[in-house]
Amino acid sequence: MKALVLAGGAGTRLRPITHTSAKQLVPIANKPVLFYGLEAIADAGIKEVGIIVGETAAEIEQAVGDGADFGLDVTYLPQPQPLGLAHAVLIARDFLGDDDFLMYLGDNFILGGISALLDEFRTHRPDVQLMLTRVSDPSSYGVASLSEEGRVTGLEEKPARPRSDLAVVGVYLFSPVVHEAVRAIAPSDRGELEITDALQWLLDQGRDIRPTVITGYWKDTGNVADMLEANRCVLEVLEPGIEGFVSADSELVGRVRVCEGAEVHGSRIVGPALIGAGSAIVDSYVGPSTAIAENCRIEDSEIEFSIVLNDSAITGIRRIGASLIGCHVVVAPAPRVPAAHRFVLGDHSKVQISS
Known part of the structure; x- marks a missing residue:
């Protein structure tokens, strides 16, 4: 055949x-x-x-x-x-x-x-x-x-x-x-x-x-919904293990695999979750049914029920869920726009502005 x-x-x-x-x-x-x-x-x-x-x-x-x-x-x-x-x-x-x-x-x-x-x-x-x-x-x-x-x-x-x-x-x-x-x-x-x-x-x-x-x-x-559901299904039978580095101030709960060369610092990971080779999880939360591919960086962020493809970075984001994020993607907060008040005030005006 x-x-x-x-x-x-x-x-x-x-x-x-x-x-x-x-x-x-x-x-x-x-x-x-x-x-x-x-x-x-x-x-x-x-x-x-x-x-x-x-x-x-x-x-x-x-x-x-x-x-x-x-x-x-x-x-x-x-x-x-x-x-x-x-x-x-x-x-x-x-x-x-x-x-x-x-x-x-x-x-x-x-x-x-x-x-x-x-x-x-x-x-x-x-x-x-x-x-x-x-x-x-x-x-x-x-x-x-x-x-x-x-x-x-x-x-x-x-x-x-x-x-x-x-x-x-x-x-x-x-x-x-x-x-x-x-x-x-x-x-x-x-x-x-x-x-x-x-x-x-x-x-x-x-x-x-x-x-x-x-x-x-x-x-x-x-479609994305079916991809995420299939990812969840596979992760449910994930063989847990730590091949990379996990700091003492980090917490791993349930089925979590940290692949070779990956690092976890000051973070909480709740399985089932997979951290790919060479990726870094720093001061972050990675929740259930999440797969982080190779050479990614998750810092000061929260993510769950998602797939992140290789060489992507997520920094300073609360919170990401049910997402499919491609390769070489950067997700970060928008830059602050300077706040300014603009006035044309006539004589003897009085303006009160909340701080």
Whole structure:
């Protein structure tokens, strides 16, 4: 089995962060979200991986390399324009050959990996295996309808009136029959080749699409709120430890990791929290569900439930919460504007001013 990882999207919902960085490389607990997917693929025993790349191809290739660090053999597959998930399958045809394959959206985060899903696929041998999960706003996702017996009866992409609350998670298992389906469909009203249309085509042909409804943790990390929630989830199982320096007048509470080269002076850190290598926390409070990346400085400030990317500085700020702060950012108080009263007073005036 091979894997096809999609890492070509523009990440418009994470702008302005993604104006300068690929959305798949925005970190969760100081590790790019894409890396979690690649590690899950390797843990599932898949070695050959094709990565669909677009305008951020250079960044993705620099971060992942040839895949050896993950135990993978990576091939890069350019997609000049993001024309849909089914289009990605089309352009990967030569790489995929006639093998079964896993398709994994590179900005999806699944706690617990995908090995159980692959085992189920290999056992039952359907034409397609889908992961579904219940969501509060299904109109933002591909949506599946199931019969009373639990069989897939229909699929829609971002429907205005969803027929169910079961969203299609961004992990798919396909037999080679899907290649016929992606060639058979036409672009949607969005101008894209939708994978849901290809799946519906397979249903109409009587093909076996097997659903697995998951109740574990899954996030499409396409927006800031989901990034912060995924970060919180990973930090909840953080292995605490002190590899850097923590002064005697500092206090660490709960799951806190201070990485090598990091320093904490006169500060209180309440976990789960992660302080990246080379960062300094001085006279500050770092609260739960916060990840500070490498070479940052937090001084005389308070921050919680946030992600701070590398080489950023926060000084003299009360308080920051639920924030995603990019690389090389400086957050500091505005300079004081000199206070002045300006008068044009006539004769015999009397002016009283509060000090």
